[in-house]
Amino acid sequence: MLTYSWLLIALPLAGAAVLLLGGRRTDRWGHLLGTATVVVAFVIGLVCTISLAGLDKKSVNVDLFTFIHAGSLDIPAGLLYDPLSAVFVLLITGVGSLIHIYSIGYMAHDPGRRRFFAYLNLFIAAMLLLVLGNNYVALYVGWEGVGLASYLLIAFWYTRPAAATAAKKAFIMNRVGDVGLALAIFLMFSQLGTTSFQGVFAGVGALAGGTVTAMGLLLLLGACGKSGQFPLQAWLPDAMEGPTPVSALIHAATMVTAGVYLIARSAPIYDLTQTARTVVMCIGALTLLIGAIAGCAFDDIKKVLAYSTVSQIGYMFLAVGLGPIGYVAGLAHLLAHGFFKAGLFLGAGSVMHAMNDQVDMRRFGGLWKKLPVTFWTFALGYVALIGLIPFSGYWTKDAIINATFDRGDWLGDALGIAAVLGAGLTAFYMTRLMIMTFFSRPRWEEGVHPHESPAVMTVPMVVLAVGSVAAGYLLVEAFPLADWMAPDFGARHEATHVIAPLTFGIGITVVALLGVGLAWLFVGRREVPATAPVRVSFVTRAARNALYADQVNESLFMRPGQWLTRALVFFDNRGVDGAVNGLAATLGGSSSRLGRTQTGFVRTYALGMLGGAVLVAGALLAVTAG
Amino acid sequence: MTLSWYLVLAAILFTIGAVGVLVRRNAIVVFMCVELMLNSVNLTLVTFARANGTVDGQIMAFFVMVVAAAEVVVGLAIIMSIYRTRRSASVDDANLLKY
Numbered sequence: 215m216l217t218y219s220w221l222l223i224a225l226p227l228a229g230a231a232v233l234l235l236g237g238r239r240t241d242r243w244g245h246l247l248g249t250a251t252v253v254v255a256f257v258i259g260l261v262c263t264i265s266l267a268g269l270d271k272k273s274v275n276v277d278l279f280t281f282i283h284a285g286s287l288d289i290p291a292g293l294l295y296d297p298l299s300a301v302f303v304l305l306i307t308g309v310g311s312l313i314h315i316y317s318i319g320y321m322a323h324d325p326g327r328r329r330f331f332a333y334l335n336l337f338i339a340a341m342l343l344l345v346l347g348n349n350y351v352a353l354y355v356g357w358e359g360v361g362l363a364s365y366l367l368i369a370f371w372y373t374r375p376a377a378a379t380a381a382k383k384a385f386i387m388n389r390v391g392d393v394g395l396a397l398a399i400f401l402m403f404s405q406l407g408t409t410s411f412q413g414v415f416a417g418v419g420a421l422a423g424g425t426v427t428a429m430g431l432l433l434l435l436g437a438c439g440k441s442g443q444f445p446l447q448a449w450l451p452d453a454m455e456g457p458t459p460v461s462a463l464i465h466a467a468t469m470v471t472a473g474v475y476l477i478a479r480s481a482p483i484y485d486l487t488q489t490a491r492t493v494v495m496c497i498g499a500l501t502l503l504i505g506a507i508a509g510c511a512f513d514d515i516k517k518v519l520a521y522s523t524v525s526q527i528g529y530m531f532l533a534v535g536l537g538p539i540g541y542v543a544g545l546a547h548l549l550a551h552g553f554f555k556a557g558l559f560l561g562a563g564s565v566m567h568a569m570n571d572q573v574d575m576r577r578f579g580g581l582w583k584k585l586p587v588t589f590w591t592f593a594l595g596y597v598a599l600i601g602l603i604p605f606s607g608y609w610t611k612d613a614i615i616n617a618t619f620d621r622g623d624w625l626g627d628a629l630g631i632a633a634v635l636g637a638g639l640t641a642f643y644m645t646r647l648m649i650m651t652f653f654s655r656p657r658w659e660e661g662v663h664p665h666e667s668p669a670v671m672t673v674p675m676v677v678l679a680v681g682s683v684a685a686g687y688l689l690v691e692a693f694p695l696a697d698w699m700a701p702d703f704g705a706r707h708e709a710t711h712v713i714a715p716l717t718f719g720i721g722i723t724v725v726a727l728l729g730v731g732l733a734w735l736f737v738g739r740r741e742v743p744a745t746a747p748v749r750v751s752f753v754t755r756a757a758r759n760a761l762y763a764d765q766v767n768e769s770l771f772m773r774p775g776q777w778l779t780r781a782l783v784f785f786d787n788r789g790v791d792g793a794v795n796g797l798a799a800t801l802g803g804s805s806s807r808l809g810r811t812q813t814g815f816v817r818t819y820a821l822g823m824l825g826g827a828v829l830v831a832g833a834l835l836a837v838t839a840g
Numbered sequence: 841m842t843l844s845w846y847l848v849l850a851a852i853l854f855t856i857g858a859v860g861v862l863v864r865r866n867a868i869v870v871f872m873c874v875e876l877m878l879n880s881v882n883l884t885l886v887t888f889a890r891a892n893g894t895v896d897g898q899i900m901a902f903f904v905m906v907v908a909a910a911e912v913v914v915g916l917a918i919i920m921s922i923y924r925t926r927r928s929a930s931v932d933d934a935n936l937l938k939y
Contacts, residue, residue, distance in 0.1 A: 814938030816870075816931045820861050 215265045216274045225251040227339035233332035241328050248331030249314040256307035263300045272701040294348035298702045302345035305552050309467045310338050312674035317459040319670035337363035349410040350399045360469045361388045368456040380452040387449040391439015398432035415482035430490025441473030441527050444501040448763040454516040458563030466523045466559050467552035474530040494535030499629040502528025506639035511757035514573045515562050526551050533614040540617050541703045542696045546689045547610035554598040554682030560675045561592035568664040580656040584664040587672045589652050591679035598682040600641040600726050609686030612722045619712050641729025649738040657744045846887040853880035867919045867929045878908050
């Protein structure tokens with residue numbers, strides 16, 4: 215069965231091709247075809263994973279064809295089905311199916327619905343190629359494919375300037391990271407002569423320490439670009455200009471976690487370089503704080519969730535940076551996060567659907583009575599995210615924080631404290647979001663009549679809510695991910711926790727409740743103003759500007775870039791063009807002046823001939839005489 | 841009796857021819873001046889042939905005469921056709937071939 219795993223990629227790709235090439239003829243049934251391909255892919259993924267579980271050697275390599283063969287460069291197109299890619303396949307196709315179903319309802323009135331499903335299918339195909347490829351080049355093809363799909367979907371409403379700009383921003387910032395990934399692949403090829411996972415991991419041990427560290431840091435740059443980590447985090451919140459299902463699928467559950475996949479997949483490289491691993495951890499901890507702080511100040515419901523995503527992926531980076539004690543925790547959090555964040559985004563989409571596409575939380579309020587299904591599913595996602603016992607976040611996020619303290623040195627303690635602080639802030643901004651959206655006095659705009667979404671939208675939300683409640687316990691206790699992942703990351707690591715699990719659990723719950731309490735104190739106790747207060751402290755102002763990430767990017771990269779372009783354009787116009795045009799003008803002018811000497815009078819020519827003859831004769835005489 | 845007198849005569853004839861070509865406007869006169877220059881050269885060739893005691897120069901002079909005869913035929917025909925179209929034999933009137 216596993217030899218047919220290429221169908222996983224081929225089906226959504228064929229769906230995208232049919233929908234894009236078929237044009238308007240497929241308008242009536244296009245969304246059904248798009249959804250069907252992904253659901254079938256999910257079933258195939260399930261069957262593949264079950265047959266993988268039955269094998270002794272839990273890693274199946276499927277060679278398809280030769281992708282590139284030129285001289286010593288030989289890149290086969292092949293798939294690798296192992297426990298790591300299996301969980302990603304299930305996450306992508308599972309959450310992807312639910313979001314496709316939800317989109318049928320969400321995009322029902324959009325004239326471009328067929329195009330939307332075509333792009334979503336393209337995304338699923340590219341994402342599956344990313345996680346299934348058995349070499350870095352195949353991964354890179356998928357990596358660029360999801361970038362393209364992300365660009366197309368952010369700019370889905372391309373007539374809106376904000377969406378078009380956000381798409382360009384996402385694409386360009388992703389390119390910065392992609393350069394890192396490409397350089398890492400070049401480095402592998404030049405040093406090891408191969409790009410397959412097997413070949414690279416077998417040969418990397420013989421390389422010099424500096425080369426391995428460079429490889430790790432370049433891979434990290436790629437991961438940071440795709441996953442919205444510091445310093446490339448600014449594109450992710452802007453990407454919320456796309457339709458909400460896109461935010462849920464691509465910019466919360468799957469694509470943005472590709473960076474975590476890349477680092478987890480490259481574990482044998484990071485095993486050899488403690489430096490790169492430390493950088494991964496520090497970037498994760500820094501980003502989780504940046505995301506959490508910015509999330510506290512925004513009023514746009516999708517941007518709060520986007521910064522929450524940035525922050526949660528920061529936790530995953532922190533986890534995979536920890537090394538063997540963190541990989542499984544990070545991946546468990548990734549899976550749980552895929553469930554609850556997708557659910558939260560779908561809930562936000564449902565709220566927007568009810569409120570005439572309003573995203574400003576200051577215009578919501580009191581919606582829990584009007585949108586009961588949305589409220590309850592959202593609330594389950596909320597408790598999962600802030601990590602209350604016994605919901606998902608407690609099992610996965612708090613495991614990461616505890617593993618950070620397990621390092622036992624000052625760095626582990628510092629990063630652990632940052633992560634605990636992040637957990638408190640997470641509870642704060644999510645409670646603020648809940649209060650402003652579902653509780654408090656209604657501050658709706660005129661003519662808004664909230665109504666619950668149709669079943670085609672609520673059913674996926676309910677499924678995801680159930681998943682977000684159960685995922686943590688299932689992944690950590692009932693069917694431990696650690697055992698499933700053992701072939702990839704070594705046998706289950708029975709950690710002796712520095713802080714006893716019970717003490718830690720009580721402590722982290724207190725921190726979360728503290729965040730909830732503070733949110734109630736600052737937001738819930740008072741009236742929520744319908745417009746954001748202008749006179750605020752500098753902390754709030756900095757957080758509202760997302761800690762000035764855009765401003766830093768603009769002044770450090772954009773402006774100097776513009777100056778450079780302007781200087782180059784000036785040099786091109788005046789220097790290069792000037793030289794070429796000047797030469798042409800000189801030649802043209804002098805030729806027309808020289809032409810004047812051709813008068814047409816025979817006697818002038820005769821004089822010229824005589825003069826010439828005299829000159830020649832004189833020269834001959836001078837030579838003979840001399 | 842020295843040969844140099846012949847050379848001096850040839851030089852004088854050539855100069856008269858060259859000045860005539862440069863200063864006269866009538867195409868027929870210009871043409872005759874060209875002939876004068878050719879014949880002065882012939883004289884020089886024959887003189888040197890005599891001085892060296894060979895016949896090379898004399899043969900060369902015959903060649904020049906043949907070419908001159910051919911040139912007279914073509915040149916006079918051109919002058920005739922120009923005169924017919926322009927009612928003028930002035931070389932300055934035939935100045936269309938220019939920039």
